Amino acid sequence: MSKLLAVHGLEVGYSDSADASTYALKGISFEVASGEILGILGESGCGKTTLAKALAGTLPKNTRHAMGHIELEGISVSPGAHKKQKYDRASKIVVISQEPSASLNPVIRIGDQIAEVYRANNRWDKTRVREETQALLASLGLPDSDIYNAYPHQISGGQQQRVAIAQALASQPALLIADEPTASLDAETETGIVKLLKDLVLARQMALIFITHNPGILVDFAERTLILYAGRVIEYGSLRDVFATPLHPYTSALLGCMRDPSNSMNSRNGGRFPTIPGSLPKLEQQHGCNFVSRCPQRLAVCGEQQPPLIHNASQQSVECFLYGH
């Protein structure tokens, strides 16, 4: 598989914080190949959405700094919102967001919203645009002509997310970033969307970055995973290795919170839900590991120095003193 995206040392900070030393992302490095699915896992506030925006070049105006190196198809692009690059990048990297109703215009019919993307990217006549739009909708399981003419509020949440995916695919992106696309959907619809994305990656050989807070979704879906905690990559590797033998104490704790419907735990028998004690720390330049206050395996050195990134034989990386200094 050829390398599509390479990110090295990405750092982003916002200006609404009075303290100049705070950041949203720090020292982020990873690669994505064409046809690959990378699952990014992390809790609310750990920087998942900022990462999606930095890659797509759509960071908001209150961004104080965006540094680091992003290479897309061998060409270096800026993590900030660079005007010319933004236009070039828009057709190559597309983000679909958590709330499909927010990404669709409420007063434009579904078909016209997708046709708009085709018109912006191609010099096709009206008939061709309509045919391509109908074919795309049909390929995503929305063959009904009623959907083409419907307004977003007239279709269900799952259908809205399919339309948002159709709109994203209309520009034929090389990389699709799905930022918690199933968070507002029920379990059955979620399974349908995940299967659809998996089939699309296979059929179109595009890359997919799937961002979520739920490790369960990534099983049998993503090939590699990157665990974000407090704006840093704390573990990175093949999904099978990371889920089978998590190295970082945070990864172990997060995977330990997963629930299984066949599990017989019941609150009436004194059963308790597994949790990670404490909450996400303030993201500021500090000495030591960000997870130190919540870590059950902390060492004396953890609060004093930033842990090094350690790679093991099976290409699994972890930022933790437990595996060396």
Add this chain to the structure above:
Amino acid sequence: MGIEPGTSSPPAAETLLAVRKLTLTYQAREADLRTRRTVCAFSEVSFALRAGETLGLIGASGCGKSSLARCLVLLERPDRGEIWFDGQNLLALRKAALLSARREIQLIFQDSLTALNPQLRVAELVGEPLAIHRWGSREALARRTLELLDQVELPRAFLTRRPHELSGGQRQRVAIARALALNPRLLVLDEALSALDLSTQGQIANLLLDLRDKFSLSFLFISHDLALVKAIADRVCAMRSGELAELQ
């Protein structure tokens, strides 16, 4: 306890909530935005909940779960059917009796950011139901507000914060404190944990379990997450296309 047949006499004494043949319809607009059609949210739904029991309710989006929750606290008026709570038919109650019955059933929503008024501080948010139901003097109200914050394990320093200054889990704790303010007997939790991270979900679920035991609360726990419902509930009902059936 099975699903009870519809009658107009009060249910057995140990039954806290009995819903009988409840039906709700909405008027929806067609695609042309002019013609209206009748949409059935749920039809002939019956179930009973014992005092101290947790009943789980699962179902896909759009199956009528939230409409049912809204009916139980009378935010929606059903078309037909009966809602019996503690021996009283809620739909037959007049203003004063209804206000007093409403204290006993509280609803917690999924999205705490839209459920809480963004302009109010935590002290006002938690104290609002107390003020509406004339809890007592200003001092008694302030004392009760602090007590509620302790019960949901929020630091007292949060009293002056507004919803946007809190995390999702902290906001849901405020919503729980607000719901507990009037010493209710039944909490209707409508996807109350669905918008939270897995570990925060666990923290809030454990808090709810502690409060359930401490105050002998009954829960109607609505969610689309079967694993979560099975772990919390004593019995589980499934709603599909507006109809209810108990899972074995």
